[in-house]
Amino acid sequence: MKLVKIKLSALTRLGHDAFVDIAKSILAQFENHADVFPAPTITLPILESAVQNLDEKTILAGGDDGSHNLRNARDTQRNTVLTMLFQNSVYVLSIASLKQTLQEQIAIVELAGYEVANETHNPVDLEPVTGLSLKTSGMPGVSTVDVRWKRGKGTAFIIQVAQGDIANPSTAWDDVAVCTKSKYVLTLAPGTWSIRVVAIRASEQSEPCPPVQVVVG
Numbered sequence: 001m002k003l004v005k006i007k008l009s010a011l012t013r014l015g016h017d018a019f020v021d022i023a024k025s026i027l028a029q030f031e032n033h034a035d036v037f038p039a040p041t042i043t044l045p046i047l048e049s050a051v052q053n054l055d056e057k058t059i060l061a062g063g064d065d066g067s068h069n070l071r072n073a074r075d076t077q078r079n080t081v082l083t084m085l086f087q088n089s090v091y092v093l094s095i096a097s098l099k100q101t102l103q104e105q106i107a108i109v110e111l112a113g114y115e116v117a118n119e120t121h122n123p124v125d126l127e128p129v130t131g132l133s134l135k136t137s138g139m140p141g142v143s144t145v146d147v148r149w150k151r152g153k154g155t156a157f158i159i160q161v162a163q164g165d166i167a168n169p170s171t172a173w174d175d176v177a178v179c180t181k182s183k184y185v186l187t188l189a190p191g192t193w194s195i196r197v198v199a200i201r202a203s204e205q206s207e208p209c210p211p212v213q214v215v216v217g
Helices: 016-032 044-062 068-096 102-111
Strands: 130-136 144-150 156-162 174-179 183-187 191-201 212-216
Touching (some): 016 068, 130 191, 130 212, 144 191, 174 183
Antiparallel strands (some): 144 183, 156 174, 156 191
């Protein structure tokens, strides 16, 4: 049986006000249907706080005195909320996968406020990104990593990080950001990190690209 897919890239193309409205709508759907979605990956109080923060920053950035710094703060918070919505979409799909028919799965996705992708019926392979490169800040006490890659056919990207032996299949990879550009600045604790990127187009996700290791701090 085919499995339902969520059109995540639709979220990345929205204007700022429309994105806030969709985020509020998804939050409301989780709140109104807690019996169906009892344990989302990002809990509702955390998501609600993040969405409220984004709403406030979007209003400030769109005013007559909206400065470059205010717009940057809005964009950073939007990426935070986008990452949370992605993480909860994976949870929604896990609930949907328990249903026996495709129509039941679609109903679960729509109940959560997400958009069902056309690729639910017509899957398309997406190649991994290439050319992943990392550059640390080079300043004592500053733990940022400039991550860049060639975007290929992806319209959005998930950045994943791990510590430990990545050759071990049990090593956990964490999704730390979702973005639409082919670059991102991560803030990481001191240590040795492995970083990789997953491409998204509509509902499709590529395989992760080969990881690159970096020493921070």
